[in-house]
Amino acid sequence: MFDPSDLRAAARSEGGVSRRLFLSWAAALPGIAVLGQRAEGRTLRHPTFSSDPFSSGVASGDPTPRGVVLWTRLAPEPLEPGGGMAPELVEVGWEVASDEGFSNIVRRGSSVATPQLGHSVHVEVDGLEPGRWYWYRFHSGAAESPVGRTRTMPRSDEVPDRLTFAFASCQHFESGLYTAYEYMLADDPDLVFHLGDYIYEGAARAGGVREHIGDEIRSLDDYRIRYALYRGDEHLRAMHASCPWVVTWDDHEFDNNYAGAISEEEGTDPVAFLERRANAYQAYYEMMPLRRRSLPRGPELRLYRSIDFGRLASFQVLDTRQYRTDQPNGDRRSPINEQALDPKGSLLGREQLGWLKSRLLASTSTWNVLAQQVMMGMVGFRTDGVAEPIYSMDQWPGYAAERMALVEFLRDRKVPNPVVLTGDIHSNWANELRVDDRQHDAPVVAAEFVGTSISSGGNGSATVPGLEERLSANPCVRFFNAQRGYVRCSLSPTEWRTDYRVVEQVTTPGAPAVTKASFVVEAGKAGMEPA
Structure with a gap:
């Protein structure tokens, strides 16, 4: 039988959540779901929004020489539970360009914003050139996000000047x-x-x-x-x-x-x-x-x-x-x-x-x-x-x-x-x-x-x-x-x-x-x- 006092004692001795402890605790925590890897069900490809769904802006992170993570979130009412979104899957398109005016789009695709992840989008773009700047944006339905700027890291064998x-x-x-x-x-x-x-x-x-x-x-x-x-x-x-x-x-x-x-x-x-x-x-x-x-x-x-x-x-x-x-x-x-x-x-x-x-x-x-x-x-x-x-x-x-x-x-x-x-x-x-x-x-x-x-x-x-x-x-x-x-x-x-x-x-x-x-x-x- 699960005893919360055992949990505290184990945490003090082990310094956190080991995998063994996590697996045993997860069974005792029905409120905690392990997030899946796939989104299943009908996807809205032409959604409409009550206001700007890109209220939290855009971001990028964890760059490599050939890629970067692009981020946004759909939330037309960001300070409301659910961000003003219905619990549905929503398609979000994205584009990456080598210039700010998007005259040369080098990568594009689509992702699915799921209610399980708060309609956030994490796109792992690959196949870019090392050590250069890019511009990116998202769109969903008729809405378009602000433009973001990002960059890749230099080649792994390169010693940059600065x-x-x-x-x-x-x-x-x-x-x-x-x-x-x-x-x-x-x-x-x-x-x-x-x-x-x-x-x-x-x-x-x-x-x-x-x-x-x-x-x-x-x-x-x-x-x-x-x-x-x-x-x-x-x-x-x-x-x-x-x-x-x-x-x-x-x-x-x-x-x-x-x-x-x-x-x-x-x-x-x-x-x-x-x-x-x-x-x-x-x-x-x-x-x-x-x-x-x-x-x-x-x-x-x-x-x-x-x-x-x-x-x-x-x-x-x-x-x-x-x-x-x-x-x-x-x-x-x-x-x-x-x-x-x-x-x-x-x-x-x-x-x-x-x-x-x-x-x-x-x-x-x-x-x-x-x-x-x-x-x-x-x-x-x-x-x-x-x-x-x-x-x-x-x-x-x-x-x-x-x-x-x-x-x-x-x-x-x-x-x-x-x-x-x-x-x-x-x-x-x-x-x-x-x-x-x-x-x-x-x-x-x-x-x-x-x-x-x-x-x-x-x-x-x-x-x-x-x-x-x-x-x-x-x-x-x-x-x-x-x-x-x-x-x-x-x-x-x-x-x-x-x-x-x-x-x-x-x-x-x-x-x-x-x-x-x-x-x-x-x-x-x-x-x-x-x-």
Whole structure:
């Protein structure tokens, strides 16, 4: 007989949903359906719509040298359950052209938008030329989508002269405007990496710049509507349409500070929690330009993957939520204790960690990048009544054994030019990573660039009380700033440059943006220098 207490105990020990556990739990979760691979039944080939069905815009993602994922969703009433669509199969045509005017269409076809996947469309286009820009659009009935622009990656054996990309995270809708995307669009990057907290799951709160709809989200329709609300922002839609995005999640796409199958709230029913996780994961897949390999199976969705820009840069996109063991010390800040140093504790899970190491060993790229969520720098803070510095147990210091072993792996296996990209923390940091950052004289192994939020936390500030003391106690930190914005990176075979782009206000439109700081990493050297 199924016992939910067994579920919680197994999740704590295994750090997430193993396939064995998933198969046993699925039988006990009648509300969770495993999504099929085929759409069956009558397909509407000439639908009519009450209003624009392409209200969430278009997007592309996960590019390869020969292809890319194209995405859209049919939702004439995006903030209503079902998006204003009847539960029917609907044909959606698509076209890819080598020019913005679509005078030379190089690929075209049709897909079926199904109610099971919220009438989203994920087209995996192949047969394109490496290393060039394309334009695409969708149509259904008499309706036509906005035009999107995308690009393929260079050939796998090519070393391009340059790559420019941006990364961002944490875009709480109520806290501020998405002005940062307006400036990111003007930068015209080749790629965008979104490192999590694309939406926030909380209930509507009065007094913000904008307002969520309804209570804290739990059902599949709740999550779909929340994504549609966020996609209603014109700057976010425009940025999605301008270049390919590579996305991964953190916690708020589901529930704050969760760890695998474990809620941060004691007493949460584990079956209901997994049911909610299945809803959250499915909505994420529906609204993101992901490949079919990421199609969710109940509360399980494989998101970690590689994106290569020729041999200039190899990006390992990580998932630090789905497979982690429970945070030490009840997720409260604490010194690095026995739990954090327990080798059984894991942020990545055994399978993902093994995959990551194999990818790093096989890489022939100049720059080897971890695109992930939580800060890897071991930054401690002094507090009254505690003799030792305290650290965030939700970040990598809470899993210090795995974190130090991973950096040791980068060092001992001589992985070329490792760089870590991080979101989550609503502030900018530039960190030099050592095997143990508490050993200030140890050699630097990698650079970590932490990006602030797009809007979460409101306007923020350029500094915080006691900053100088905190920085002097943590020599691994080269820069800190707590305003809003995004990070722009430019790579060549010899140099990596990071620019911290800060928007002075997110509570009023049209605020200016400035480059607050810039750092350069020279290929072959682990440290960073101000630019």
